[in-house]
Amino acid sequence: MPRRSWAVARRKMARLTKTLRPAPRCSGLLAAPPHPVITSAAARMRFMRFFLFTRHVDRLLTLRQEIVQARKGNKFMPMMSGKRAFLEILKQEGVEIIFGNPGTTELPLMDALAGDNSIRYILALQEASVVAMADGYAQASGKLGVVNLHAAPGLGNGMGMLYCAKQSGAPLVVIAGQHEQSFNKTEPILYDDLPPIAKPFVKWTAEVTRLEDLPIMLHRACKVARTPPTGPVFLSLPGDVLNAEADIELGDATHVGTRVRGDLASIKAAADILARAERPVIVAGSGVAHSDAHAELVRLAELIGAPVHFEGEATSNAFPTSHPLFRGPIIRLTPQIRAWLDQHDVLFAVGADVFTLSLPNKVNPIPPGLKIVHLDSDPWQIGKNYFSSAAIVGDIKASLPELSDAIAAQMSATQNRLAQERISGLGIEIADERAKITAQAVAEREKLPIRPLALMKEIGDAVPANAILIEEALSSGAGLRFFQKPDDAQGFFGGRGGGIGWSVPGSVGVKLALPNRPIVVVVGDGSTMYTCQALWTIAHQKLAITVLVVNNRSYRILKQRLFNTQGIAAQTDNFVGMELVNPAIDYCGLARSLGVDSVYCKTLDEVNVAIRCGVASDKALLIEVETDGTYKPL
Numbered sequence: 001m002p003r004r005s006w007a008v009a010r011r012k013m014a015r016l017t018k019t020l021r022p023a024p025r026c027s028g029l030l031a032a033p034p035h036p037v038i039t040s041a042a043a044r045m046r047f048m049r050f051f052l053f054t055r056h057v058d059r060l061l062t063l064r065q066e067i068v069q070a071r072k073g074n075k076f077m078p079m080m081s082g083k084r085a086f087l088e089i090l091k092q093e094g095v096e097i098i099f100g101n102p103g104t105t106e107l108p109l110m111d112a113l114a115g116d117n118s119i120r121y122i123l124a125l126q127e128a129s130v131v132a133m134a135d136g137y138a139q140a141s142g143k144l145g146v147v148n149l150h151a152a153p154g155l156g157n158g159m160g161m162l163y164c165a166k167q168s169g170a171p172l173v174v175i176a177g178q179h180e181q182s183f184n185k186t187e188p189i190l191y192d193d194l195p196p197i198a199k200p201f202v203k204w205t206a207e208v209t210r211l212e213d214l215p216i217m218l219h220r221a222c223k224v225a226r227t228p229p230t231g232p233v234f235l236s237l238p239g240d241v242l243n244a245e246a247d248i249e250l251g252d253a254t255h256v257g258t259r260v261r262g263d264l265a266s267i268k269a270a271a272d273i274l275a276r277a278e279r280p281v282i283v284a285g286s287g288v289a290h291s292d293a294h295a296e297l298v299r300l301a302e303l304i305g306a307p308v309h310f311e312g313e314a315t316s317n318a319f320p321t322s323h324p325l326f327r328g329p330i331i332r333l334t335p336q337i338r339a340w341l342d343q344h345d346v347l348f349a350v351g352a353d354v355f356t357l358s359l360p361n362k363v364n365p366i367p368p369g370l371k372i373v374h375l376d377s378d379p380w381q382i383g384k385n386y387f388s389s390a391a392i393v394g395d396i397k398a399s400l401p402e403l404s405d406a407i408a409a410q411m412s413a414t415q416n417r418l419a420q421e422r423i424s425g426l427g428i429e430i431a432d433e434r435a436k437i438t439a440q441a442v443a444e445r446e447k448l449p450i451r452p453l454a455l456m457k458e459i460g461d462a463v464p465a466n467a468i469l470i471e472e473a474l475s476s477g478a479g480l481r482f483f484q485k486p487d488d489a490q491g492f493f494g495g496r497g498g499g500i501g502w503s504v505p506g507s508v509g510v511k512l513a514l515p516n517r518p519i520v521v522v523v524g525d526g527s528t529m530y531t532c533q534a535l536w537t538i539a540h541q542k543l544a545i546t547v548l549v550v551n552n553r554s555y556r557i558l559k560q561r562l563f564n565t566q567g568i569a570a571q572t573d574n575f576v577g578m579e580l581v582n583p584a585i586d587y588c589g590l591a592r593s594l595g596v597d598s599v600y601c602k603t604l605d606e607v608n609v610a611i612r613c614g615v616a617s618d619k620a621l622l623i624e625v626e627t628d629g630t631y632k633p634l
Contacts, residue, residue: 082211082242083112085250087119089215093144093222093253096120097512099134100148101127105177105190108242109148121148122512122541125533127157129505131165131174132495132531136470136502136509138170139290139316139493144222145509147174152192159201160499165232166201167497168286168315169378171225172232173218174198180240181209198234207236211244215251223254228395229378230290261402262375262394270348270373270390271406275415277346277371280306283330284318286496287351287376287396289489294320296400297350301325303404303411305422307430311352314481315494318351321487324427328481334361342367349374351396354386359561375399434482441479445604449628452476455550457483458604459522462611467518468510470494472503472527473550475557476627480522490514501530504547508534511543518544518615525551525580525587532590538620539595546614547596547622548607549587552629553580559631575631591622598622 080088086109090098099122102110113121124130127149134145149155155176165172176194178184184191195205204224208214221233274280288297297319301308308319312332319326330337334357341347347354347370354374355365366372371389374382375396382391392399411419441457455476460483463469467486470493471477486492493510495502503523511519528549538545555578562578563570588598597619601607607625614621 079245080248080250081108081112081245082214082237083108085211085214085248086218086237086242087112087116088250089218090146091118092250093219095144095146097122097137098146098148099124099130099137099509101125101130101150101154102148103150103154103177103190105151105179105239106148108239109177109237122508122537124505124508124537126531127154128161128501129508129531129534129537131158131161131172132502132505133509133534133537134172135161135165135168135170135495136493136506137513138165138172138509139168140490140510141513142290143171143513144225145170145172147172149174149176151177151179151190152194152197153190155194155197159197161495161502161505162198162201162232164495164497164499164502167313168495169230169290170232171230173221173225174202174232174234176234176236177242178207178236178238181238182240184238194236195234202232202234205234207238208241209238211241211246212248214241215248219251219253223256227256228258229380258377259395259398260377262392262399264402266390266392267399267403267406270375270392270403271410273346273371273373273390274300274304274348274403275407275410277304277306278418279344280304280346280348281341281344282306282308282319282348282350283311283352283354284308284350285311285352285376286313286316286318287378288318289316289351291351291377291396292489293351293397293400294489296397296404298323300348300400300404300407302423303407303419305419305426306348307426310481311349312356312358313353313494313496313498315492315496317487317489317492321481321484323487324430325423327426327430327433330355332356332358334359334363334365337365338363338367341365341370344370346371346373349376350400351376353381354384375403437479437482441483447628448602449626450602450604450607451628452550453479454604455607455625455627456480456522458607459520459548459611460484462608462615463520464518464615465491467491467520467615468493468514470503470507470510470519470521470523472500472521472523474500474524474527475560476524476550476552477522490517500524500527502527504528505531505534505537507545507547508537508541508543511545512541519546520611520615521545521547523547523549524556525549525553525585526555528587529580529585532594535591535594535596535620535622543620544618545620546611546617547591547620548611549622549624550627551585551587551624552627553584554578554629554631555580556629556631563631587622587624596620596622598624600624600626602626 097120101124134147138145149158179188179191195207198205208217221235225233307327308325309327310329312330314329366386373390374388375392376382379393441453444451444454456479465485503521507519507521558578559575569575588600591598599610610623
């Protein structure tokens with residue numbers, strides 16, 4: 001009901017109390033007593049008010065109900081608590097799940113949740129897991145991921161995964177409880193100034209200091225998080241704000257349309273370059289998957305006859321991996337990037353970073369004369385490190401059709417023929433490359449301990465196309481993208497930024513977002529231990545997730561890189577702080593202690609059977625696979 005209706009109802013009540021007069025004298029209970037009983041004007045007034053109320057109570061109650069309904073229709077809730085308002089605003093924003101690990105500063109919120117079943121609270125046992133769960137949920141659902149952390153220590157524990165969420169662009173609203181503001185002057189236990197702690201890893205951060213400001217600030221946080229470039233935001237909520245009561249207007253959600261086409265002049269400039277390219281190459285990033293632009297990118301790649309690579313941090317299916325033009329992820333090392341780009345004259349980066357590297361090097365990865373065309377919804381990424389000859393800021397799904405149309409209009413018959421010839425040649429080259437990788441995996445199949453490449457092929461064979469793969473096997477996962485069957489935009493997920501421990505808790509969020517798809521997590525033993533508490537949440541929530549732990553009993557990727565420096569460690573075979581032995585970690589026993597069934601595999605036949613059983617089951621399963629820990633080049 002509009003605000004005007006509320007005002008009308010109030011005026012009607014005011015007129016009623018002014019105009020009502022006592023009924024004529026008559027016999028009965030409501031007859032007015034004789035005047036001598038009322039000894040003063042004040043007493044007469046008190047009596048008259050009481051008489052009017054009892055005489056016309058039904059009418060007054062009806063008008064009161066009109067006011068209540070008018071207030072509700074206007075989202076104006078009288079005397080609402082902060083904790084109640086917080087939940088109501090989240091509902092307006094479409095939030096169905098809160099991921100959290102509560103503490104004393106969150107008790108008002110937990111009390112409110114006890115009386116409200118419309119928002120589900122997913123408990124994790126450590127804050128890094130909490131943030132990764134919300135990150136996975138936000139990436140897979142496209143909705144807000146809401147995080148509940150506990151004061152300064154809880155926020156500190158979650159910072160590593162908050163960094164990864166920033167890098168992935170996950171739209172998260174991170175909330176941390178704070179002590180009551182009057183108490184903070186004493187610097188109590190758990191206290192610190194929270195917004196500055198979160199600031200490096202979020203788009204916007206603030207503390208709500210008055211209940212009246214909560215609707216504006218929480219709605220703003222939600223809007224900022226999901227507006228491109230999407231990313232986390234942070235709000236500190238003091239206890240006195242959560243417990244306070246006031247007449248507050250809750251407002252409503254703001255949804256900014258994000259399907260914004262790029263500038264036409266920029267699109268034309270990009271089309272001019274791509275239409276004339278003789279040896280084009282495409283790097284596709286997570287922005288393509290997030291924009292659901294597979295079909296649009298396939299059309300453009302086939303139009304210009306370009307191979308498609310994933311960006312260095314390939315944490316999504318940015319292009320169908322079964323397509324004959326898919327050539328795998330690029331390597332995050334500068335010399336390898338330079339050697340690869342030397343073969344091309346135009347680089348088209350779409351929803352991708354150019355480039356996120358692993359190690360410093362004096363080699364310039366961009367060859368002289370290479371032209372870069374960049375399309376992204378995040379202007380920060382365009383031209384950040386290397387100049388773009390044509391730059392388009394816009395939604396990828398909305399902009400690619402315009403770009404393809406412009407290219408098609410400019411390409412001559414000769415250019416079209418050359419593009420088709422490139423496709424034919426690339427098809428043969430890429431098929432040969434895949435055949436060599438497959439042959440190597442087959443040749444290693446019977447070797448023990450299990451070789452990583454052979455394991456990746458076995459995983460690819462066993463995991464069905466309708467499943468979701470989540471991979472965090474840093475030194476063992478190479479080749480999986482060529483063997484995997486799930487190749488749609490939601491068929492693959494991963495953490496971003498390099499912080500390890502994302503995959504197991506991230507799978508919780510992905511499963512909650514996409515409950516009808518089987519999920520298989522491929523994770524290294526080192527990464528597993530960072531957030532192993534998430535196994536309890538998987539069991540507690542009864543989520544059918546299969547976790548395959550690649551156990552090489554070491555931080556193998558560090559040993560590989562240190563060995564390549566040919567220093568003291570390589571000469572003495574002494575890799576300090578990189579061995580996970582004495583005692584060896586029993587991942588099967590760890591899983592069982594947290595409520596997850598487990599199985600230990602030493603052969604690929606056992607792995608194949610275990611994966612198929614896990615995918616077919618309605619329960620969680622951890623598969624520990626003993627693998628070769630060799631770190632020296634073979």
